[in-house]
Amino acid sequence: MNEILYAGLAVLSVMSILLVWLTVDHIKLKRNYRALAEHLNNHNLDIVGLCSASVGIDNRLAETAELLKELNEKINDFEQREEEAKPYHAIIQKVRSGADAAELIQKFGISRDEAVLLIRLHGAR
Structure with a gap:
């Protein structure tokens, strides 16, 4: 009977040791889980911030592209008006294309x- 009692105590001791070991391991796993969950949450917050920033940058790029388009149109309009404002522009273009004095006088x-002066200034050299 003592042997059964000793065997029962030995089994109980082994089970107690296993229970303590499992409890300690469970506590470690809980701690690791919390750390990983916090780490994951921080990454999620970083991703949200990056997405928000990228949307803001995209909006600014779109605004800048629109502004550049408007400025380009204004520059083109200005250049066209500047060319049209020159009184001899059409004549100079004809001279550059090889027109002679008689053609300029007639047209x-x-x-x-x-x-003759315009041909000397703007004609082919």
Whole structure:
């Protein structure tokens, strides 16, 4: 009977040791789980911040692209008006394309001296 009692005590001791070991291991796993959950939450917050920032940057890029488009249109309009504002622009274009003095006099109604001067200034060299 003593042997059964000793065997029961031995089994009980082994089970108690196993229970303590499992309890300690469970506590470690809980601690690790909390740390990982907090780490994951921090990463999620970082991702939310990055997404928010990327949306803001995308909006600014769209606004900048629109502004650049408007500025480009204004520059083109200005250049066109500047070219049109030059009184001899069309004549100079004709001279550059190889027109002679007689053609300039006939087409634009300028004097011979003006035609010759424009050919000298803007003609092919």
